[in-house]
Amino acid sequence: MEIIQEILKYIGLAFIVMGSIFLFLGALGIYRMPDLYNRLQAGTKASTLGAMSVVLGVGFIQPDWLVKLIIIIVFIGIANPLSSHALARASYRAGIKPYFKKEIDAYGKAVEKQLKKIKKKLQNLNE
Amino acid sequence: MFKKLIVFILIGVIGYMLTVTFSNIPLGENRIGSLDNPETVSAFYLNKSPQDLKVANTITAIVVNFRGFDTLGEVTVLFLAATGLASILYRKEDEEEEENIKHFAHRLNLPSSSLVRTGAKILFPLLLLLGIYVFIHGHLTPGGGFQGGAIIATGFLLMLISYKGFQTNHKVMVWLESLAGLGFVGIGLYGLIAYGSFLQNTGWTGNLNDLISGGLIPLIYIFIGIKVATELTNVLDILLNIKPRKK
Numbered sequence: 001m002e003i004i005q006e007i008l009k010y011i012g013l014a015f016i017v018m019g020s021i022f023l024f025l026g027a028l029g030i031y032r033m034p035d036l037y038n039r040l041q042a043g044t045k046a047s048t049l050g051a052m053s054v055v056l057g058v059g060f061i062q063p064d065w066l067v068k069l070i071i072i073i074v075f076i077g078i079a080n081p082l083s084s085h086a087l088a089r090a091s092y093r094a095g096i097k098p099y100f101k102k103e104i105d106a107y108g109k110a111v112e113k114q115l116k117k118i119k120k121k122l123q124n125l126n127e
Numbered sequence: 128m129f130k131k132l133i134v135f136i137l138i139g140v141i142g143y144m145l146t147v148t149f150s151n152i153p154l155g156e157n158r159i160g161s162l163d164n165p166e167t168v169s170a171f172y173l174n175k176s177p178q179d180l181k182v183a184n185t186i187t188a189i190v191v192n193f194r195g196f197d198t199l200g201e202v203t204v205l206f207l208a209a210t211g212l213a214s215i216l217y218r219k220e221d222e223e224e225e226e227n228i229k230h231f232a233h234r235l236n237l238p239s240s241s242l243v244r245t246g247a248k249i250l251f252p253l254l255l256l257l258g259i260y261v262f263i264h265g266h267l268t269p270g271g272g273f274q275g276g277a278i279i280a281t282g283f284l285l286m287l288i289s290y291k292g293f294q295t296n297h298k299v300m301v302w303l304e305s306l307a308g309l310g311f312v313g314i315g316l317y318g319l320i321a322y323g324s325f326l327q328n329t330g331w332t333g334n335l336n337d338l339i340s341g342g343l344i345p346l347i348y349i350f351i352g353i354k355v356a357t358e359l360t361n362v363l364d365i366l367l368n369i370k371p372r373k374k
Contacts, residue, residue: 075253082246086289089240114237 012060015053022050035099036091044084051076181332182266182341190271191344191351195326198347199311202354206308209358213365239289247289254282262352266341272348276355283360287367295364300357307354314343314350 029042052073059069092107165171176188190198261268262275286293318327326347333340 075250078246078249082243086239086243089243093237111237118237 008060008063012057015057015060019050019052019054019057022046022053026050036096037088037098040084040088044081048076048080051080177335179332180328180341180344181335181337182344183336184266184268184271186269187266187271187344187348188341191266191347192326192328195315195347198351199315199326202308202311202351205355205358206304209362209365212362216365238291243289247285251282251286254285255279258282258352258356262348263345264338265348265352266344267336267338272351273355275352276359279352279356280359280363284363287363295360300361303353304357304361307350307357310350311347311354314347318343 023046026043026046029046030039033039033042055069055073055076059066089107093111159167159170159173162170162174165174172185172189172193176182176185176192180188180192182188182192258275258277258279258281260275261270261278262272265271265275283295287295315326319325321327322329328344329342332342339345
């Protein structure tokens with residue numbers, strides 16, 4: 001039994017080291033990237049994976065907590081990408097332009113369509 | 128030059144005074160004393176809360192039992208803040224502001240994306256559950272009424288942001304809030320009548336680390352949790368639905 005615990009401990013430590021490397025890269029990306037969208041992308045991807053693997057590593061070291069930790073991992077997996085998705089959309093709607101010159105702007109066209117629909121509805125209501 | 132000299136002298140004086148003050152404070156020493164022979168207040172609390180009250184979380188014992196009256200005041204402050212916010216935010220309509228609202232209305236009225244709506248639907252009941260868990264276990268684990276209430280309010284904030292038409296049931300909210308406040312004061316009065324002092328705990332306390340233990344402490348924290356949750360939800364509701372008053 002003790003050998004298995006020792007092996008699990010080293011697997012957990014490996015996960016924690018990997019997670020902290022990803023978290024560090026995410027922080028570096030937030031510092032280094034030029035505009036909001038790039039920063040969001042760097043921050044979200046790296047910090048989701050980093051936090052998940054740190055929590056999983058703790059689960060390997062302390063197997064009693066594993067169920068709770070898996071719930072936390074699922075929560076991070078749902079909440080973290082969703083929040084940055086909402087942030088990105090909100091900042092696009094607030095009018096923040098991307099840093100690089102954009103050629104393809106699919107979401108902009110979709111927004112224009114939606115805006116036109118809403119404007120028509122408002123006009124109909126006013127009439 | 129002269130200014131810089133004065134600055135240096137002032138910094139020296141302040142630094143000297145700080146070192147003198149800090150050298151008198153025994154930092155890093157054990158100031159609790161021994162738990163068997165309590166000389167300080169902290170040792171008294173640390174001894175008394177597990178032994179006499181059977182409450183594992185000493186902070187809860189202090190907040191709800193030893194200083195329960197103070198907590199009643201805090202809840203009242205929160206209530207007054209919510210009321211004040213409601214009365215201040217309904218103000219007269221400006222022409223400039225009206226134009227701003229017209230200009231941004233199209234952009235702001237766009238519905239949130241289906242991803243956000245689905246995610247909010249999944250997370251909302253989980254957040255409610257977590258908040259209720261935190262304030263029911265307030266006397267066993269870290270956290271308590273205020274924290275649990277704040278978590279529940281976060282869940283409502285998520286729904287209010289992601290669904291434009293989401294509305295809280297104001298009647299239920301008002302009743303819950305009033306009943307929770309009444310319950311808190313009622314427990315206090317019960318202590319006054321039965322044991323002779325306001326918010327006095329009962330003699331029955333149960334066993335340490337049980338869910339139903341600690342006398343009236345869990346009950347009070349549940350009331351505080353409901354009250355904080357409804358008040359914060361009302362504050363968020365008011366903040367998100369500011370409507371300029373019609374002339």
